Amino acid sequence: MQLENSVALVTGAASGIGETTAKTLAAKGARIALVDRDEEQIERVMQDILAAGGQCVAIAADVTSEEDTARFVARTVETFGQLNIAVSCAGIIRDGTMLNLDRETGKVSRKLSLDKWNSVIDVNLTGTFLTLRDAAEAMVNGGWDGLLVPISSVNKIGQVGQLNYSATKAALERFPKIIVGEFLLRKIRHIRCVGIAPGYTETKILTEMNQDALQAILKDVHLGRLIKPQEIADMIAYCAQNEALNATTIEITGGLCFPGNIAK
Ligand SMILES: NC(=O)c1ccc[n+]([C@@H]2O[C@H](COP(=O)([O-])OP(=O)(O)OC[C@H]3O[C@@H](n4cnc5c(N)ncnc54)[C@H](O)[C@@H]3O)[C@@H](O)[C@H]2O)c1
Numbered sequence: 001m002q003l004e005n006s007v008a009l010v011t012g013a014a015s016g017i018g019e020t021t022a023k024t025l026a027a028k029g030a031r032i033a034l035v036d037r038d039e040e041q042i043e044r045v046m047q048d049i050l051a052a053g054g055q056c057v058a059i060a061a062d063v064t065s066e067e068d069t070a071r072f073v074a075r076t077v078e079t080f081g082q083l084n085i086a087v088s089c090a091g092i093i094r095d096g097t098m099l100n101l102d103r104e105t106g107k108v109s110r111k112l113s114l115d116k117w118n119s120v121i122d123v124n125l126t127g128t129f130l131t132l133r134d135a136a137e138a139m140v141n142g143g144w145d146g147l148l149v150p151i152s153s154v155n156k157i158g159q160v161g162q163l164n165y166s167a168t169k170a171a172l173e174r175f176p177k178i179i180v181g182e183f184l185l186r187k188i189r190h191i192r193c194v195g196i197a198p199g200y201t202e203t204k205i206l207t208e209m210n211q212d213a214l215q216a217i218l219k220d221v222h223l224g225r226l227i228k229p230q231e232i233a234d235m236i237a238y239c240a241q242n243e244a245l246n247a248t249t250i251e252i253t254g255g256l257c258f259p260g261n262i263a264k
Helices: 016-027 039-051 066-080 114-142 163-185 204-208 211-218 229-241
Strands: 007-011 031-036 056-060 085-088 099-101 108-111 146-150 191-198 248-252
Touching: 007 016, 007 066, 007 114, 016 031, 016 039, 016 085, 016 229, 031 039, 031 066, 039 056, 056 066, 066 114, 085 114, 114 146, 114 163, 114 191, 146 163, 146 229, 163 191, 163 248, 191 229, 229 248
Parallel strands: 007 031, 007 085, 031 056, 085 146, 146 191, 191 248
Antiparallel strands: 099 108
16 A cells, blocks of 8 residues: 555544654655544644644544544545555553552452543554444445454463453454455455554653553563664554565564473
């Protein structure tokens, strides 16, 4: 797919990976719909893109709302006449172990709340489902070439303290195979789906993570540093351009390994 004159919708575009992806695609000639619930920050990103000579529209929306996902897809098509790329970057973490024990009694003192569980499932999993479903609907009905990009995570492997988050990212990792399988069945040949599973990336979501755990994990990263959002954004742009990439989730982790776990 040519990025020049394509139309890309990016959720979570007010910050981090979504912001950098939106700016990168805009710099390569795509017209961009910026979606985020943070109105002030998507306005800022929009001004940056316009100042750099790009074309974009900012749409404040909550990806967990079915009315909102239908609205932002419709607004994108009304504004730019088509939709080719949908990148679902909106995501949150609400970490905590399933059970907390009282140090003295050894009995359970606190459980992971249903609220923490539901909020992560709603944004990461349901929000991505609604975003990609409605984007795909527009692409099929419009007959436009398309790419759907769910964002998984290296923590799909199962991070302790992230039962909710890891569950969503493990599920999202499977989206490309299932969605493209369905497209094959329905003879929809013009839309691809490629997932991205980033490793630990320098964005504000990491500041909410347990910092001791983060430092411990970084020791296992061959690259020896956090990944830059630009490195993820460049991969997403490449996925759009290389039509052989399809029905898979690509890990971009800087070489996260677990040498301590090697069987001896
Ligand atoms: N940063 C990392 O290390 C890392 C690693 C792996 C995967 N990821 C994933 O990449 C994606 C982007 O993460 P990031 O690091 O850029 O985070 P970030 O916190 O910088 O950005 C996330 C954006 O999503 C928006 N958002 C949250 N809930 C929303 C909702 N209900 N509706 C609309 N917008 C909403 C936030 O306002 C924010 O602008 C997430 O799905 C995250 O899980 C991040």
